[in-house]
Amino acid sequence: MPVYHYPDTLGEACSIMAAGEDAMVYGGGTAVQILLKQGVLFASDLVDIGAVPGLGELTRTKDGLRAGPLVTLRQMETSPLVRELAPLAAEVYGRVANPRVRNTASVGGNLAHGDYRLDPPTALMVLDARVELTSARGKRSVPAREFFVDFQQTALEPGEIITAVEIPRQPEDAGAHFAKLSSLAVNDWPAASAAALVVPASRGRRQLRLGLGALAHVPVFTQFELAGDTPVGEVVATAKEVARPLIDPLPDVRGGSAYKTRLGLVAVEEAVRGSWKERDDERRIPFLGRRRRR
Template structure:
């Protein structure tokens, strides 16, 4: 049977189509969708291709936010100089997804909506305090990324909703950050463990460490650690202890639970040491 592909020209039209055809799947870059359909994990015969809707592939800056449209490719996130300057943590996570062929096609909206526990970009976006905009025919709502990943492969997207933006607040003051991805099969592969770290500063110095983990639990997970007056060794100890509480890895072809727990510790330690080096004048 030939698939039914709708090509709406406005968001309103896309939302109406999604409401009318409940079984329809939004088509971003198709990199995950095609594989899941071939494997029979997803079943779908109707697709809503949102690539023709004006404005959905824009990157813009307001006083408060970096706003990224859902059809912006991962490659553009990796290569944008403005993003690298303001949110280098995001650039480095997007740059580590798969290979340039995938990054040239996959989209920011599709990546978030995919909801896989091993995804790289959400780990950095969690540390950056990002949120997701979801639009349906009758509403627009903004969900903090911390609440967006609900369970294994389950996100907060409801029937009829489309991811219409990912926003990163400009107010978050991170002075040192790092994203570390450790893969056991090949450098381009999904991670066996990943960690992102951001060190937050105010007038009294660095006070909080934001830590997020990928591939180490059923969803990407995040925690904050109070590191006021702690030196590097004390920060490592406090953060690793918090990280171990978050880790509940799933054994698979990329490693056993024991192996992933070990790798998770290594990723966290590496990310903290690397972020620490970026703090101006030490602490």
């Protein structure tokens, strides 16, 4: 069994992580508890960071918001700050598992788990979020798009602790939509998921960003630009063409590779249609109340 540590400061936590041969951070504990019970967690030390000041704070920043690693998924779902600054993130965090899990699972622990089926990375990638990592060697910031490096592997290096997730403010005129498709139960891991964000680009064009979950051995990101007046059907066709080579799902009890591929393209279409339509609706709003001149 691993040795448990309860540091009072971040510096102490980093020192313990540096000294441990296979030290691991204990945050919300939802994944760690399961892995311990299954006998597949191999850690020399578990560092409980629950008493470290500041790690459970959710704050506004100059460019958006900053979520400490101990902020719960439920807080991300319900916080007025997140709903104001990054509504897509609030939506996606609110779709993870069930309220019991979301009330316990933490932002940092969710990412550190490194599972390719996670929901939050799809939103974090399209929102240009960054993950702050701290160790006895110092701090560094990694784009969410680069945080997942291989199957069940992240950019975390030995001794590092996730100390924040920084999310830029979602553009007010952006269109966004999240699609999650499950084959066993609504609270189960998704068989396919997709987050889409549409933002204005130069010369009347729009950029469409896509984050895909459960459709490859890591969460996947891609983006492309189209003319702003492109019909949504053409946008969907382009999105599927761009996403298809990136989809390489792992077969499991939720479906085989071919089934998940088809489901993935359905998720892409739903996310793209929702985000492109939302952007169009937003552009039309100022004109809805105008009276026709006679």
